[in-house]
Amino acid sequence: MLRSIYGIGVLLALGINSASAAETNLVERYLADLNTLVADFEQYTFNADRSQMLEARGTFYLQRPGRFRWEYASPTAQVIIADGKRVYVHDLDLQQISHQEQNEALRGTPALLLANREPIATHFVVKAIASTDGRDWVELTPKDTDTDIVRIELGFGADTLDSLIMQDSFGQETRLNFTNARRNTTLKAELFKIEQRAVDDFFQMD
Template sequence: MRHLHPRTAARRGLSAPIAYVLTAILSLIWLPAGAEGTQRLDAYLKGLTSLEADFAQFTFNADRTRMMEGRGTFYLQRPGRFRWQYETPGKQVIIADGKRVYLHDLELDQVSHQSEEKALRGTPALLLANNDPIDRHFTAKPIDSTDGREWVELTPKAADTDVIRIELGFGDTGIESMIMEDSFGQTTRLNFTEIKRNPSLDAALFEVDEKAGGDFLSFD
């Protein structure tokens, strides 16, 4: 996921950042510790209504120079609502309320938004909105470990997605790391901690007050 300046987001729309955010969320939801491919998916999804986790994100360009380091918290409420909240390097929030996706830069007091259908088109995030089996959209296989964790690789089957490869690392407490490679040569690593399954979440986490002031930029 790229941390885009709003002018860049305005030129490109919201699809790129949303693709990375929801790929991360979907991966965290769907593959429990010890999974080989997707055989434990149904058991893990049964009864899952919400998630909360802290994250640390490190993004590198094609020559492996670090471009960004970010930290924050994400919240998920099924179906279709999430909040991806950055505390560093700048306060920024990405919210989906079930109908629209909002990218809110708190420091610039600016919100960019799109319909979920448009924002998620052509990305693995589309799976959040339907009940398709994961193997319809991804090829999943276990890969060799060099750090004692169990690793699974996901390769999107669609040709029109920015994300071309995802690696998920599972430890004793569940998913601990995710590495994503995109079609621009960038690599993003996400480390997850303090994962909570089915916490009680305030509905206000998934709301954006359009009357609160600032600029609202629509890409529909």
């Protein structure tokens, strides 16, 4: 179940070799003074042969370091929360919450980028991608080989992250488009807390 959000699923601390300093600077410049972020998103997930597509929409909340919230409004109501220690997946329809240790859940994922403050080179190799749409594109390859994620692409428009493409080892591709981004606004602490008593099932993944 956790894999579904990073087949997001839901967002982003990087680093690199000296040959890719310009690309690293692009990402680091975006993250440099980022403390909180709120953005609407559209998510499109394709299977390996592109014969099926799932579409979802919602709102993303980030508070660095270590806290985020993916709030899916459609097609089903689901909330994913990282509180700095664990990641919780709350299925509102099933009244069920599953949870996993955060470092384990985020290994090699885009969520590691935004949530962390570690140098980029700690977790990813970065290189530029030729642009075909006027935006600046950067490719990230996880250094951790024990992860489902094999490649991440970030698209920047006017120094704003507005697209993210992620491919996993099963051939699935997830595309996220971000709009209405608001940086460094005040966020309520309750956004990053889970209410265990609100569900029927609460189980641990590790």
